[in-house]
Amino acid sequence: MASQRMERKDTLILALCILTALGVIGYLVVQDNQSPAEFGFVRRTMVIPSVAGEKRILAKGRRRGTPATGGCHPTLINLSGSTEPYVHRLPNRNVILRRSKHWANETQIHGLLEMRETGGKGGHISDAELHLFLNTNANESAYAELQKIVSTRISRCLAMQIFRDDVPLSSIKMESTPELVSERNQTDCVPMQGSCALVGNSGILLDSRCGDVIDAADFVIRNNAPSLEERYREDIGTRTDAMTMNLSLIRALIICTKVPTTWRIGKLPPRTTCPQLMKNMNVFQNRRIFWFLKRYDRKFQAFKSMMSALKATHHLNFRLAYSPVVPMAVASKLASVRIPSSGLAAFAASTQFCRSINLFGFYPFNTAPGNRAVPSHYYDESLKGFSIIHRISKEFRLLVDLEEQGAIKVINDCK
Numbered sequence: 001m002a003s004q005r006m007e008r009k010d011t012l013i014l015a016l017c018i019l020t021a022l023g024v025i026g027y028l029v030v031q032d033n034q035s036p037a038e039f040g041f042v043r044r045t046m047v048i049p050s051v052a053g054e055k056r057i058l059a060k061g062r063r064r065g066t067p068a069t070g071g072c073h074p075t076l077i078n079l080s081g082s083t084e085p086y087v088h089r090l091p092n093r094n095v096i097l098r099r100s101k102h103w104a105n106e107t108q109i110h111g112l113l114e115m116r117e118t119g120g121k122g123g124h125i126s127d128a129e130l131h132l133f134l135n136t137n138a139n140e141s142a143y144a145e146l147q148k149i150v151s152t153r154i155s156r157c158l159a160m161q162i163f164r165d166d167v168p169l170s171s172i173k174m175e176s177t178p179e180l181v182s183e184r185n186q187t188d189c190v191p192m193q194g195s196c197a198l199v200g201n202s203g204i205l206l207d208s209r210c211g212d213v214i215d216a217a218d219f220v221i222r223n224n225a226p227s228l229e230e231r232y233r234e235d236i237g238t239r240t241d242a243m244t245m246n247l248s249l250i251r252a253l254i255i256c257t258k259v260p261t262t263w264r265i266g267k268l269p270p271r272t273t274c275p276q277l278m279k280n281m282n283v284f285q286n287r288r289i290f291w292f293l294k295r296y297d298r299k300f301q302a303f304k305s306m307m308s309a310l311k312a313t314h315h316l317n318f319r320l321a322y323s324p325v326v327p328m329a330v331a332s333k334l335a336s337v338r339i340p341s342s343g344l345a346a347f348a349a350s351t352q353f354c355r356s357i358n359l360f361g362f363y364p365f366n367t368a369p370g371n372r373a374v375p376s377h378y379y380d381e382s383l384k385g386f387s388i389i390h391r392i393s394k395e396f397r398l399l400v401d402l403e404e405q406g407a408i409k410v411i412n413d414c415k
Contacts, residue, residue: 127216130212130213130216131195131216134195134197134213134216134217134218134356134358134409135194135195135218135355135356136356137355137356137406137407137408138406138407138409139405139406139407142402142405142406142407143351143356143357143406143407143408145407146351146402146407146408147351147352149334150330150334150348150349150351150352151352152330153325153327153329153330153333154323154325154327154330154348154349154352155178155352156189156190156192156352156353157178157181157189157190157324158178158323158324158325158352159190159323159325159327159349159350159352159353160189160190160242160289160291160321160322160323160349160353161181161187161188161189161190161321161322161323161324162187162188162189162190162289162319162320162321163186163187163319163320163321164186164187164188165287165319167186167187169304169307169308169311169320170304170308171186172186172304172320173186174292174295174300174322174324175324176295176324176325177324178324180324181324187321190321190353191353192353192355193218193219193353193354193355194218194219194354194355194356195217195218195219195354195355195356195357195358196217196218196219196220196221196350196353196354196356196357196358197213197214197217197219197220197221197237197358197359197360198221198343198346198347198350198357198358198359198360198362199214199220199221199222199223199236199237199359199360199361200223200343200359200360200361200362200363201223201224201226201361201377201378201379202361202362202363202364202374202376202377202378202412203363203374203375203376203377203378203380204361204363204365204368204374204378204412204413205235205236205360205361205378205412206232206235206374206375206378207235207415208235208360208412208413208414208415209234209235209414209415210235210236210237210360210411210412210413210414211233211234211235211236211237211238212237212414213237213360213411213414214236214237214239214360215237215238215239217239217358219241219242219354220237220239220240220241220242221240221241221242221243221244221291221346221350222240222242222243222244222283223243223244223245223246223342223343223346224244224245224246224249224342225243225245225249225277225280225281225283226280226377226378226379227276227279227280227379228240228280228283229379232378232379235378236360236361236378240283240288241288241289242288242289242290242291242321243283243284243288243289243290243291244291244292244293244342244343244345244346245290245292245342246342247294248269249269249272249277250296250303250306251265251266252268252269252272252274252277253277253281253306253310254302254303254305254306255267255268255274256268256274256277256278257305257306257309257310257313257314258309259302259305259306259308259309260305261299261301261302261305262302263299263302265302271380271382278314281310281314281316282316284310284316284317284318285316285317285318286317287317287318287319288317288318288319289318289319289320289321290307290318290319290320290321291321291322291323291346292320292321292322292323293322293323293326293327293328293342293345293346293349294323294326294328295322295326307320323349326345327345327346327348327349328340328345330348331344331345331347331348334348334398335391335394335395335397335398336394337391337394337395338391340395341392341395343362343395344395344398347359347399356408356409357408357409358408358409358410358411359399359408359409359410359411360411360412361378361412362396362399362410362412363396363412364392364393364395364396365393
């Protein structure tokens, strides 16, 4: 009898665990497949918070489920007063000039006012204005506070170390402390950059005409080897200075390069083929940076063999870089998510070597204003939901909060 009661109790506990897990998964699926309206993105005018307010929001954060600003959901800076669902648009010249009252750098404000007479016609931004726009933070104090928070975990030289050209791949070693990095003496710290463009892969970039704007940044970072075919270039640009890659694509590269390994790497990710992946890898020419956000200690031999094959067999010419301190932890803390995406991790690390950050193609919805369908990736027509492993919509809230404060710029429409 006692054993039967124990069995029933165990069965009951197991059933409760299963129901709880299903409930959590259902919640995550709903949360990460919201529409813009459900997420609360409406456009209305607001004022950038004071420096004291920015520090309070950035340093203290907010309780789970609590919006960063008044009302039920975050709202975004907009000078037109429109209430349509929000897609971040590149401001025209007049909007830039009106926003300039928020900018701390008076020299740049006067520069913009002077260029009003000599700049682009018809409200378009001239090259000089565009460069200035990308290099200027609307609120320098807010960005400095963001940098300070991230720097408690990561410094510039722990965000990215670049292997020197004379270091053979067979002897590389990824270290985890400044002392070990210095002792190993194989790498150099990433130089400080001016404006950085972090380019996500959302289908929101289709017909955005953001290609020229992205290419105007001083340093362009992309994620997960997306297609850069000619048909997309007006929207996503041509330049790449650094590329990050997630673990599933690292596995795919090991499969596609056919290097021997004892690592159980499984199959290619859905809708991934070796010919297309290797075609996308052609971006790694002219010493572009192949940036690894994680260390692959247990798979390191397979990793090095794959890198050697990319250079020797596929004739790619890249520099290898890594983050001695993996930025996942600080990205997790910033957005209050358990497993951050590689895009958010790259963003967190970039705050330490970019003087300004401009994000393109970060958009966690499958619909846009006017009920326009938005594919998950611009190079894939699929409208599949976003991964439940990463809380993409919650990460997007963080980015929206930071843009509200003037720390960063999020741009998904450049027309």
